[in-house]
Amino acid sequence: MTLSEKNYAFVMHCGEMGSRWGFNRTIGQMCGLLIITKEPMTANEIADGLSISRGNVSMGIKELQSWRLIKVQHIPGDRKEYYAPAGTIWDMANRVFEERKKRExxxxxxxxxxxxxxxxxxxxxxxxxxxxxxxxxxxxxxxxxxxxxxxxxxxxxxxxxxxxxxxxxxxxxxxxxxxxx
Amino acid sequence: MTLSEKNYAFVMHCGEMGSRWGFNRTIGQMCGLLIITKEPMTANEIADGLSISRGNVSMGIKELQSWRLIKVQHIPGDRKEYYAPAGTIWDMANRVFEERKKRExxxxxxxxxxxxxxxxxxxxxxxxxxxxxxxxxxxxxxxxxxxxxxxxxxxxxxxxxxxxxxxxxxxxxxxxxxxxx
DNA sequence: CATAGTTTTCATTATTTATTGAAACTTAAA
DNA sequence: TTTAAGTTTCAATAAATAATGAAAACTATG
Known part of the structure; x- marks a missing residue:
């Protein structure tokens, strides 16, 4: 699955803004990617989609979970973990807000x-x-x-x-x- | 002029929080120092107080001015520039808020x-x-x-x-x- | 307009932060 | 159990960011 030009631009923008929003580039990209992708994604799909290492994705997932921004899903008969945004856009904004208050x-x-x-x-x-x-x-x-x-x-x-x-x-x-x- | 232990702790804390607040360590320290110091300070006093280079202070001042957080003052018969917080704590918080909105x-x-x-x-x-x-x-x-x-x-x-x-x-x-x- | 006091700039260096990828770990199924 | 698919960890490396300090640029004053 390849991103359309427009969607790719959005994901890259999220990366550039990542550090301003409280996390880093990769995590910003991951977050953006998961938001605009309808279906939950596996860690490998994320790594491929963003051309980053599998290990980096693993760390990013851990971080996004600590912000309570993503959730894990499973598909019957499939051992892989699928990731998706945890809640609505509003929920996510709220989480970022809360988390940042905690840190800042x-x-x-x-x-x-x-x-x-x-x-x-x-x-x-x-x-x-x-x-x-x-x-x-x-x-x-x-x-x-x-x-x-x-x-x-x-x-x-x-x-x-x-x-x-x-x-x-x-x-x-x-x-x-x-x-x- | 040396900082008391408590005031020093505050300034260092501002440094540690600096990057979370949108700038970097040094700039956080400078901001904290200027806030708890009653009298306006010269760039050299800031450099000495924080044990950082003069050049670094110069860059920090520029940055703090771009955030509209400090103002320059002059003392008659003295060619040096004296720096002080631009406005009340409330004013400063507002500026940070505005500026961050602009960037984030x-x-x-x-x-x-x-x-x-x-x-x-x-x-x-x-x-x-x-x-x-x-x-x-x-x-x-x-x-x-x-x-x-x-x-x-x-x-x-x-x-x-x-x-x-x-x-x-x-x-x-x-x-x-x-x-x- | 020359000088000395002061500030700014910026190439270099140091520090911090992020990324990789191979090895270790986990776990469901055979 | 053993195996293999999948995930996590972390030491090594790369990239980004910040700090230094000497040289350049200002600028009041005699």
Missing amino acids: IDPTLSLLRDNIIEEAHNDDERFAQQQMQEIHDLLETVTKWSAELQRLSPEQLQSLMKLGSGIGKVLDFKDKILKKP | IDPTLSLLRDNIIEEAHNDDERFAQQQMQEIHDLLETVTKWSAELQRLSPEQLQSLMKLGSGIGKVLDFKDKILKKP
Whole structure:
């Protein structure tokens, strides 16, 4: 099975973007390939399709599984493992988002917390601590918010997303309502 | 000027996180250092503080400026350039967010648009196009949304952020109101 | 306009990260 | 069991990325 020119371009683009999205080129390509391929693929098909080594695919699969982006499937009477995207595009985007939060925000939040609870010993530390407090508060707000979004039902999310420029209005509205009593 | 142990730990952490945040180790360190240092710093002070070469600092400054994270200041009677964070922590987070969107989302959106307007030639391309359409729609929604958030006044944002679990309620509320007429 | 203080550039070198492929491992079926 | 189809591991190698530092380029000032 060979990719059409357009599909190949998409897969290569995913590779180029891979490192920006949090993984590396090969893994980006694998992800793109599995998304645009209707049927689940074997590791060998992936290796052939992308002209990379079998070992590399094996490692890539492990990584994609750690991101919960792909799932394994089996075909009766066939010993090979078949791989396919784990869920909808939306699901996958969510996973990437979550996983990145875990890698990009949580460690910093943890360090900041540790640092903030200790007392500052001089002016430099005092100033630094104020700054860290600000970063901490910001990250915590973002964290709470994203957790909140995850908790909304898909319908509510849809509704929220479609709100667009209506957000401001709804907020004003809410303020008016809540301030009355 | 030497960093206290705690401040040093913070700066090193910024370095380790640097690549996750979209730049590299040195630039992460520079950013952290400038944030926790009250006074603007010269390039040489930065180089000394982080034990890196002067040339590296120069490149880092250029990069941080391209992210609009630092600004230059001058002291009368002193020819050196002094660097300081450009704005509040909130401002900086916003810049990083914007800049990353530009690098991580916009190029893909553009490729997807190009790909979607062309007609598919066979089943494989048809399926791929459907998937790309989904990714496109998702990214576009996210893009619109973040633009929307940028447009809100800081007070509205505060209000929205503090809403937390109230989001669901406000949404339900809005639905009721809007559906009445 | 010459100079000294300062910043930038970029070829070279060092470091980090990714890839290969052969060997080791796993496992279903004979 | 043994075998063979399939997968994983990991030491060696290749590729990409970052850092150095000396030379070039600026630029205020006398």
